[in-house]
Amino acid sequence: MTAADHSASRLLRTGRHLRALPAASPPAGASSAVPAPPYALRPTARRPHRSAAPPAGVRAVSRDRTAKPAPGRYNVCYVNAFQAQPDDGSWEDDHPELLLRDEHGDPVIDEDWDEPLLDISTSAKRAALMEIVGPWIDGCAKAGYDAVEPDNLDSYERSDGKLTAGHAAAFARLLARRAHQRQLAIAQKNTTDLLPQHGRIGFDFAVVEECTRYKECTDFAAAYANRVFVIEYRKQDFTAACRAWGKKLSLTLRDREVRPAGAKGSLRRYC
Numbered sequence: 001m002t003a004a005d006h007s008a009s010r011l012l013r014t015g016r017h018l019r020a021l022p023a024a025s026p027p028a029g030a031s032s033a034v035p036a037p038p039y040a041l042r043p044t045a046r047r048p049h050r051s052a053a054p055p056a057g058v059r060a061v062s063r064d065r066t067a068k069p070a071p072g073r074y075n076v077c078y079v080n081a082f083q084a085q086p087d088d089g090s091w092e093d094d095h096p097e098l099l100l101r102d103e104h105g106d107p108v109i110d111e112d113w114d115e116p117l118l119d120i121s122t123s124a125k126r127a128a129l130m131e132i133v134g135p136w137i138d139g140c141a142k143a144g145y146d147a148v149e150p151d152n153l154d155s156y157e158r159s160d161g162k163l164t165a166g167h168a169a170a171f172a173r174l175l176a177r178r179a180h181q182r183q184l185a186i187a188q189k190n191t192t193d194l195l196p197q198h199g200r201i202g203f204d205f206a207v208v209e210e211c212t213r214y215k216e217c218t219d220f221a222a223a224y225a226n227r228v229f230v231i232e233y234r235k236q237d238f239t240a241a242c243r244a245w246g247k248k249l250s251l252t253l254r255d256r257e258v259r260p261a262g263a264k265g266s267l268r269r270y271c
Contacts, residue, residue, distance in 0.1 A: 079136050082120065149207050169201055188224075
């Protein structure tokens with residue numbers, strides 16, 4: 001994998017919502033045994049490059065869908081696909097039925113980010129959500145991105161039991177189909193729970209936060225044949241990751257606030 005930069009202002013989520021699962025040793029031949037996505041990539045859809053030694057310099061960039069892709073880079077388009085932005089009142093105004101509600105009728109909120117969860121609990125609601133999120137993916141393709149990164153795949157863990165991993169997988173399959181129809185690769189963002197289904201869903205690579213800290217790098221590397229972008233926030237984790245995975249995965253150390261380059265407190269290192 002080549003070195004990657006993650007530069008959108010709220011691209012990376014600083015609070016982990018995942019359970020820390022023990023890493024399993026990859027089975028022999030795991031890289032060659034990864035099942036093919038159900039929606040075959042068209043010739044113009046590019047997966048990120050896998051290499052034994054990442055070259056110096058940033059070659060891949062992940063940015064918010066409202067930003068322009070970086071010329072001459074492998075560009076990944078960030079889409080908040082499973083939750084609403086905290087300052088986006090259009091969901092409550094225009095699509096209140098698509099927000100997940102508690103027993104009192106109030107939106108279920110991701111407390112760490114003050115983001116209402118989208119209701120992916122039925123096929124009808126997932127189809128209605130695709131009428132909104134689908135055009136965002138189309139916009140990524142039109143802007144010239146190479147791939148899309150739908151965030152909050154793990155929103156079901158914050159749903160008070162109202163959503164399941166099965167609901168997330170079903171919606172992710174729709175997102176993958178749309179991305180592939182637009183010649184975009186699609187990334188799995190975190191969530192080891194859904195790794196066994198990644199082939200059936202249609203994910204092509206992974207973007208993973210703190211897999212060293214949570215002992216998940218081996219699982220993601222085996223599932224995606226090393227097509228994995230890793231972001232660490234602690235120097236000790238980054239150092240350990242570089243030692244263990246520096247010749248196989250794309251590794252980035254970032255400050256938790258994801259400050260722009262040159263800003264006080266901004267931290268960017270790659271290996």
